[in-house]
Amino acid sequence: MAQPAWRFDHLRRIGIGSWAILGIILVAVVVMSALGALSGIVIPLIIAFIIGTVLDPLVGRLRGAGQGRDHLLDFARSVDILRIVFLVLRTA
Numbered sequence: 001m002a003q004p005a006w007r008f009d010h011l012r013r014i015g016i017g018s019w020a021i022l023g024i025i026l027v028a029v030v031v032m033s034a035l036g037a038l039s040g041i042v043i044p045l046i047i048a049f050i051i052g053t054v055l056d057p058l059v060g061r062l063r064g065a066g067q068g069r070d071h072l073l074d075f076a077r078s079v080d081i082l083r084i085v086f087l088v089l090r091t092a
Contacts, residue, residue: 062072 059072062075
């Protein structure tokens, strides 16, 4: 005895809906995994962007005063040394 056509249509719609839900779950898992992997990179990039934006006027003034690239690198190195000293004193 043949099954009514509406039963197969109903089962087909349920199957398509189930696969769609599984696809949405899979995409959500992949997106969350990618965001979790990038979280260690994004925070330092945001901090570097803020520091660069804050120090940009100082760099412009130093260039305007005739300070070359070597002086800017010396300034950056001295800031790094002060940061290391601060970290050592803070942990001591």
